[in-house]
Amino acid sequence: MIVTPRCKLIKLASGDLDDVIQIYKDPLVRRYLGGTTDDELLLKNKFEEVLSKSKMPGVYFWCVRLIKDDQFIGFVSLDRYHDGKNIELSYELLPQHWGNGYATEVVRKMIDYSFxxxxxxxxxxxxxxxxxxxxxxxxxxxxxxxxxxxxxGAEQAVYSIERT
Structure with a gap:
C-alpha cells in the first residue's frame, strides 16, 4: 500500500471489479479515453485484462481510496508506454472527486514512487x-x-519528467 496525506493506493485485486467498472462506465471520465460501454461482459473482460497485466513485472495498477472512509475514488497505474521504452503514469478519478486536489496528490506520489x-x-x-x-x-x-x-483520432500531448 502507498499512502498520501488523504489517500491510500492499494494494488488492484479481483475484488475491485465493481469499483473499477464505475470508472469504465462514467461518461465524464471516459470523455477523452474512447467513451463508455454498458456491455457487462466487455467491462468484466477489460478488468480481467488489466488485472492480469498488473501481475507482470514492472507494471503497477492501484485503486485509489480515501483514508477517512475507504471510499473508492479512482485508479492509477504505471505501465509500459506505446514507444516500448518508457513507463506511462495514468490516472482516472470519478468526477465527484475532481477539484479536491486528490489527483495532484496521487500523481505527485506516483512520480516520487517511480523515482x-x-x-x-x-x-x-x-x-x-x-x-x-x-x-x-x-x-x-x-x-x-x-x-x-x-x-x-485526436491530438495528444505527451508529458515527461526525469529523475534528478
Whole structure:
C-alpha cells in the first residue's frame, strides 16, 4: 500500500471489479479515453485484462481510496508506454472527486514512487490536448510537454519528467 496525506493506493485485486467498472462506465471520465460501454461482459473482460497485466513485472495498477472512509475514488497505474521504452503514469478519478486536489496528490506520489522505489529514470503521461484539466495537472506536478501527436483520432500531448 502507498499512502498520501488523504489517500491510500492499494494494488488492484479481483475484488475491485465493481469499483473499477464505475470508472469504465462514467461518461465524464471516459470523455477523452474512447467513451463508455454498458456491455457487462466487455467491462468484466477489460478488468480481467488489466488485472492480469498488473501481475507482470514492472507494471503497477492501484485503486485509489480515501483514508477517512475507504471510499473508492479512482485508479492509477504505471505501465509500459506505446514507444516500448518508457513507463506511462495514468490516472482516472470519478468526477465527484475532481477539484479536491486528490489527483495532484496521487500523481505527485506516483512520480516520487517511480523515482525512489522502482528507480525509473523517466516517466511519461499522455493526454488529449482537449483535456485542459489533465494538461494543467501534469504541468503542475512538474511534467513538461515533450511531444504532440495524433493517436486514437485526436491530438495528444505527451508529458515527461526525469529523475534528478
Amino acid at each position: 525512489t522505489e522502482i528507480d525509473l529514470p523517466k516517466i511519461v503521461s499522455e493526454t488529449q490536448i482537449a483535456n485542459a484539466s489533465s494538461c494543467k495537472l501534469l504541468e503542475r506536478v512538474g511534467m513538461k510537454l515533450e511531444n504532440r501527436l495524433m493517436r486514437f
